[in-house]
Amino acid sequence: MDERSLPDPQPSPAHGVRRRTVRLFLPHRSALFLVVLLIAAYSVFNTAVPLLTQTVFDRALFGPGGPDLPLLATLAATAAALACAVGAVDLAQTWLTARVAQRVVHGLRTEMFDRLQRMPLAFFTAEKGGEIQSRLAGDTAQIEYAVKDTLPSVLAGTIGLLVSAGAMVFLSPALAGVALVLAPLVLLVSSRSGRVLDRLSADGQRARAELSSAVAERLSLGGVILSRVHGRRGDEAAGFAAESERLARLGVRSALVTQWVLSAGHVFFVLTPYLVFVAAGLTDGITPGTLAAFTVLQARIYQPLGQLLHVSTEIRSATGAFQRVFDYLDLRPEPVPEPEPDEDRIPGPGALSVRGVGFRYAGAGEENRPALSGVSLDIPAGSTTLVVGPSGSGKTTLGHLLAGLHPPAVGKVLLDGTEIRAPLPGRICIAVQDPFLLQGSVADNLRYAAPHATADDLVRVCRITRIHDRIAALPDGYDSPVGERGALFSGGERQRIALARALLADTPVLVLDEATSALDPITESEVVEAVLAERRGRTTVMITHRFGVLESFDTVVALEGGLVAQHGTRLDLLGDRHGLYARMVRAQTGAG
Numbered sequence: 324m325d326e327r328s329l330p331d332p333q334p335s336p337a338h339g340v341r342r343r344t345v346r347l348f349l350p351h352r353s354a355l356f357l358v359v360l361l362i363a364a365y366s367v368f369n370t371a372v373p374l375l376t377q378t379v380f381d382r383a384l385f386g387p388g389g390p391d392l393p394l395l396a397t398l399a400a401t402a403a404a405l406a407c408a409v410g411a412v413d414l415a416q417t418w419l420t421a422r423v424a425q426r427v428v429h430g431l432r433t434e435m436f437d438r439l440q441r442m443p444l445a446f447f448t449a450e451k452g453g454e455i456q457s458r459l460a461g462d463t464a465q466i467e468y469a470v471k472d473t474l475p476s477v478l479a480g481t482i483g484l485l486v487s488a489g490a491m492v493f494l495s496p497a498l499a500g501v502a503l504v505l506a507p508l509v510l511l512v513s514s515r516s517g518r519v520l521d522r523l524s525a526d527g528q529r530a531r532a533e534l535s536s537a538v539a540e541r542l543s544l545g546g547v548i549l550s551r552v553h554g555r556r557g558d559e560a561a562g563f564a565a566e567s568e569r570l571a572r573l574g575v576r577s578a579l580v581t582q583w584v585l586s587a588g589h590v591f592f593v594l595t596p597y598l599v600f601v602a603a604g605l606t607d608g609i610t611p612g613t614l615a616a617f618t619v620l621q622a623r624i625y626q627p628l629g630q631l632l633h634v635s636t637e638i639r640s641a642t643g644a645f646q647r648v649f650d651y652l653d654l655r656p657e658p659v660p661e662p663e664p665d666e667d668r669i670p671g672p673g674a675l676s677v678r679g680v681g682f683r684y685a686g687a688g689e690e691n692r693p694a695l696s697g698v699s700l701d702i703p704a705g706s707t708t709l710v711v712g713p714s715g716s717g718k719t720t721l722g723h724l725l726a727g728l729h730p731p732a733v734g735k736v737l738l739d740g741t742e743i744r745a746p747l748p749g750r751i752c753i754a755v756q757d758p759f760l761l762q763g764s765v766a767d768n769l770r771y772a773a774p775h776a777t778a779d780d781l782v783r784v785c786r787i788t789r790i791h792d793r794i795a796a797l798p799d800g801y802d803s804p805v806g807e808r809g810a811l812f813s814g815g816e817r818q819r820i821a822l823a824r825a826l827l828a829d830t831p832v833l834v835l836d837e838a839t840s841a842l843d844p845i846t847e848s849e850v851v852e853a854v855l856a857e858r859r860g861r862t863t864v865m866i867t868h869r870f871g872v873l874e875s876f877d878t879v880v881a882l883e884g885g886l887v888a889q890h891g892t893r894l895d896l897l898g899d900r901h902g903l904y905a906r907m908v909r910a911q912t913g914a915g
């Protein structure tokens with residue numbers, strides 16, 4: 324039997340991540356080119372101001388003929404114009420980068436959501452909820468920050484450094500050489516620390532994902548009840564504190580390493596002006612204006628250099644975030660069958676055939692028996708079938724295969740002669756034991772199955788599942804909220820709302836997987852009878868443990884150990900006194 328394996332995200336190597344990141348930005352190359360131009364213009368305008376300082380000193384203030392006020396006014400006006408231009412350019416650049424960032428992140432978020440939605444159910448059984456959230460929300464936010472802030476910082480830092488260095492060389496090549504002599508040393512320290520930061524950043528991201536997984540699980544309603552019931556609140560808090568402490572320690576270490584790089588840079592920033600002053604004293608022909616302009620430019624060079632040192636950490640975190648997002652984008656989703664065009668969709672009568680079906684869960688080792696093996700059944704259109712069997716015998720698995728939630732590894736499941744390999748909305752519906760209600764009102768939840776259902780439709784199905792009176796008694800009736808996963812309702816009420824939702828889907832085939840298990844036996848038989856009456860002439864398969872008193876079914880399928888132990892009419896199966904069904908009925912009804 325072919326074991327369905329979980330898709331395994333393969334971490335892409337760092338250079339692969341960089342290549343893919345570049346590819347991600349290719350469609351935005353024109354906007355990014357414009358950003359580069361704007362940043363270059365920003366740096367040039369910004370550097371022009373110190374160059375004016377030279378003219379202010381050497382010509383306007385201390386020129387041969389004394390202070391030249393008209394020239395000073397012209398220079399002041401030029402500086403003001405340059406300052407305005409710097410502001411305008413900065414604004415345009417911010418707008419463009421924000422747009423690119425939002426588009427890239429929006430693309431990644433939606434692609435990831437789409438990919439995850441199409442993953443096999445086994446993925447969601449294995450993956451931690453917080454992990455998905457952390458990648459979809461946390462990592463994409465980090466990428467957004469990287470594009471919006473880090474990318475312009477890198478560009479501005481590099482271009483600013485080059486322009487300022489160019490202006491310094493223009494003013495005095497000798498002094499420029501002295502000013503830049505320590506720069507390679509700083510860059511060396513920075514690249515050495517980079518590797519340590521890489522590791523710390525990856526560890527930090529892992530620890531953050533662990534923490535958000537723990538929060539999602541332990542601070543959910545079920546998690547909180549579990550810890551309170553078993554008196555484990557203290558242990559939970561201690562476990563969380565330990566994780567948080569680990570994250571805090573990583574944060575301190577990475578702040579220290581980052582600061583080590585910045586401090587090395589600071590030594591450079593403090594030392595070089597004095598080296599320049601000494602060099603100016605030893606060099607002929609350096610005017611006070613040149614030295615003043617040089618001093619301002621030196622301050623300007625520190626800013627981009629500092630910026631570059633700072634962003635190297637952010638780039639590393641962003642690379643990690645990109646890698647984690649790419650890992651999810653590399654997951655292999657279930658193949659999506661081509662949707663049938665509406666006009667081609669012939670609503671068949673709803674005959675189900677199961678042909679030699681075998682299925683093994685990815686998480687169940689080879690040594691364990693498959694959940695189902697060699698199952699063959701014919702469920703005629705319009706019939707009602709009861710599926711029974713001991714716990715773990717494969718009933719839910721069969722229900723999921725009939726609903727197309729898992730494609731079988733071996734054999735085929737057919738609806739009206741066509742193979743089912745994926746859910747078929749509008750044709751097959753399944754109502755489960757632990758139904759999912761979304762945040763919103765009762766009406767929102769019901770209309771999830773039929774968006775255009777009228778208020779009367781909602782009332783009709785809710786009357787069938789005996790939940791209408793409870794909903795009508797609420798202050799806002801069908802507009803009342805259901806709470807987190809339907810927490811404002813009892814388990815049996817949730818099941819009846821979900822069953823009403825399944826009826827509203829009005830499909831030719833309906834699978835009920837313990838869908839009324841939380842109801843009291845009297846209400847359960849009332850609801851089951853009403854549902855079967857409503858669905859007369861359409862196929863209904865009901866999986867249940869409480870079947871002792873249920874008589875209105877055409878056929879019964881009894882499963883045992885993943886095999887079909889019995890299949891026939893209820894009376895036939897009761898006739899076989901030693902058969903599984905008869906034994907189970909006797910156990911339930913206490914009949915001798």
Ligand SMILES: Nc1ncnc2c1ncn2[C@@H]1O[C@H](COP(=O)(O)OP(=O)(O)OP(=O)(O)O)[C@@H](O)[C@H]1O
Nearest residue numbers: 448684686687694713714715716717718719720721
């Ligand atoms: N996601 C899963 N991963 C691994 N094994 C699973 C998974 N779900 C079910 N199984 C195993 O498959 C077998 C059949 O499970 P299934 O849920 O179909 O049984 P069932 O008859 O519906 O049981 P119950 O009456 O207790 O609900 C069991 O041995 C179960 O442990």
